[in-house]
Amino acid sequence: MNAKYAFIHGEEGNYPVRKMCTWATVSRSGYYEWRDREPSATARWRAELGEIIEYLFIDSDRTYGHRRLHAALTRLGRGCDPQTVRKIMAERDLIPCQPKPRRPVTTIAADAGTTPDLLARDFTAAEPGTKLVGDITYIDTWAGWVYLATVLDCFSKKVVGYAMAEHMRTDLVTEALGMAARNGHVRAGVTIFHSDRGTQYTSQAFAEYTEKIGVTRSVGRTGICYDNAWAESFNATLKVERVHRTVYPTREHAIRDVT
Numbered sequence: 001m002n003a004k005y006a007f008i009h010g011e012e013g014n015y016p017v018r019k020m021c022t023w024a025t026v027s028r029s030g031y032y033e034w035r036d037r038e039p040s041a042t043a044r045w046r047a048e049l050g051e052i053i054e055y056l057f058i059d060s061d062r063t064y065g066h067r068r069l070h071a072a073l074t075r076l077g078r079g080c081d082p083q084t085v086r087k088i089m090a091e092r093d094l095i096p097c098q099p100k101p102r103r104p105v106t107t108i109a110a111d112a113g114t115t116p117d118l119l120a121r122d123f124t125a126a127e128p129g130t131k132l133v134g135d136i137t138y139i140d141t142w143a144g145w146v147y148l149a150t151v152l153d154c155f156s157k158k159v160v161g162y163a164m165a166e167h168m169r170t171d172l173v174t175e176a177l178g179m180a181a182r183n184g185h186v187r188a189g190v191t192i193f194h195s196d197r198g199t200q201y202t203s204q205a206f207a208e209y210t211e212k213i214g215v216t217r218s219v220g221r222t223g224i225c226y227d228n229a230w231a232e233s234f235n236a237t238l239k240v241e242r243v244h245r246t247v248y249p250t251r252e253h254a255i256r257d258v259t
Helices: 003-013 017-024 028-036 041-058 066-075 082-091 168-180 204-213 226-241 251-258
Strands: 131-141 144-153 157-163 192-195 216-219
Touching: 003 017, 003 028, 003 204, 017 028, 028 082, 041 066, 041 082, 041 131, 131 168, 131 226, 131 251, 144 226, 144 251, 157 168, 168 204, 192 226, 204 216
Parallel strands: 131 192, 192 216
Antiparallel strands: 131 144, 144 157
16 A cells, blocks of 8 residues: 555656546545655654665765675664665665676686695684785776786785786786785795785796795685685775776876775
8 A cells, every 4th residue: 555655646746646546546535644644763764774874875985785884884883684775775776886897817827736725715814914815906997907916914804015017927926925025914934825826826936935035825726716715805896996987098097096
């Protein structure tokens, strides 16, 4: 019944209420009673929650989906069901930015050697500098690709080293790990650096560099992105929330914006 009343209310002014009530097989008195009554406590709560959700969504630069908005509401002490957040977002046409599928393919070494997977998908750490993860991603510009290598600390979940260049040589990943080392995020004999089996990370030059600074290498299995899920997740978030929403005429423009 409420759906019929809501439809009539939405069309009021376009068609006579008397005729719409006849078409919907409802009484005019019932419709006017529904229209003029005070909103229920639930309706007022939902409307207030919707205003907060819309504010948080816009404040996130339209990047938050329903899960992150639910987490933000929980931090504010406005607990509710995640599906309620999703429904309110749909009602208010709050659509977060989405990832693009296009990307170049990173070359995987034919023989990555016997380097083990020391993390086994455990991307948590009790202390800083014990577990680092890294990956390479790409950024499209009018002038061509520019590549970003990142190093993240599993303890703080922050980027502790990075490098950007127009190539994907081993120098890119050693420079990123080198920044982490210079910033004090590498502990000789303690730090494990985990990556996929891309040729940059399985090269002899990278093996020699990690040995030089006292870092133990760890790699996931070939073609299994979940083995390096934390680094992959960071790159995806960066793409969705920044890169894919910006146009870069030059590589220099992209480097300035991302860094």
